[in-house]
Amino acid sequence: MILIGYKKCSTCRKTEKFLEEAGVEFVYREIDKDNPSVEELKKWHEISGLDIKKFFNTSGIIYREKKLKDKLPNLSLEEKYELLATDGKLVKRPILLDGEKIYVGKDAVNFAEETT
Structure with a gap:
């Protein structure tokens, strides 16, 4: 399992904590240091x-600064x-990659919480 998150994000920290408490093995990928590629995003x-x-x-600063609500x-x-x-x-987080399943945002938190 791969958890893609941002270390300063409380939702990501909560998801990480739930997975750790459940004893789930995962790799943590810091989204701000390792941007997802176009190919990864397409696949996900x-x-x-x-x-x-x-x-x-x-809800991010970059989204608001670039006025993406109007541009998207x-x-x-x-x-x-x-x-x-x-x-x-710019990418919603956390993202959980579990084989052929993808959980984004609150769905990732809910999945992690259910594993505990």
Whole structure:
């Protein structure tokens, strides 16, 4: 299992704690130091079945500074992948990769909590 998160994010820390308490082995990937690639984002998006907007950290500073709420509807899917790949802090977190299952944001927290 891979937990993709940001060490300063309380939701990511909570998810990490739940996994540790449950004795689940996982690798922690710091999203701000290791940005997801366009290829990874495409794969995660396809596997998850979620709307691509669910992969954007809509409460983040970068999202607000770039006024992405207004710009996203006019971007192609490929442009959205490319935008997400520019900065890990634009990506919703935490992300849990469990084989062929992907959990994003609160779903990752809920999955981790259920394992305890």
